[in-house]
Amino acid sequence: MTKPKADVLQGTLALLVLKTLVRGPMHGYGMTLHIQQVSKDVLRVEEGSLYPALHRMEQEGWIRAEWGTSENNRRARYYRLSETGRKQLAAEEKNWARLTEAVSAVLEFA
Numbered sequence: 394m395t396k397p398k399a400d401v402l403q404g405t406l407a408l409l410v411l412k413t414l415v416r417g418p419m420h421g422y423g424m425t426l427h428i429q430q431v432s433k434d435v436l437r438v439e440e441g442s443l444y445p446a447l448h449r450m451e452q453e454g455w456i457r458a459e460w461g462t463s464e465n466n467r468r469a470r471y472y473r474l475s476e477t478g479r480k481q482l483a484a485e486e487k488n489w490a491r492l493t494e495a496v497s498a499v500l501e502f503a
Contacts, residue, residue, distance in 0.1 A: 406438065406446050407455075408489055411474060411482040414456060420469040421447060447472060455481045 413424050425438045450456045455478035463469040474482070 408485040414474040418471040418473040
């Protein structure tokens with residue numbers, strides 16, 4: 394079995410984060426755990442990729458952040474999907490479907 398890739402493409406990361414936040418507000422570490430668990434350890438999101446992506450998404454207005462207390466009683470930034478983020482998620486899902494369809498067409502071409 395091949396070793397899981399340590400990082401995901403930036404556009405894909407935005408899609409994964411937005412989709413994860415549909416479940417409700419989460420802190421960064423919670424998002425990384427969710428993505429890793431749901432993908433059965435195939436996808437691993439590194440802090441060095443996640444936090445700059447969260448910052449970009451916050452600047453774009455796709456997510457909102459506020460300070461809160463984590464499960465282990467530590468101060469953490471919680472991220473929540475905004476209405477703009479919900480619209481962006483729909484667009485990202487359409488783009489992903491188009492991209493995977495195109496890749497499949499190339500792979501299946503005989």
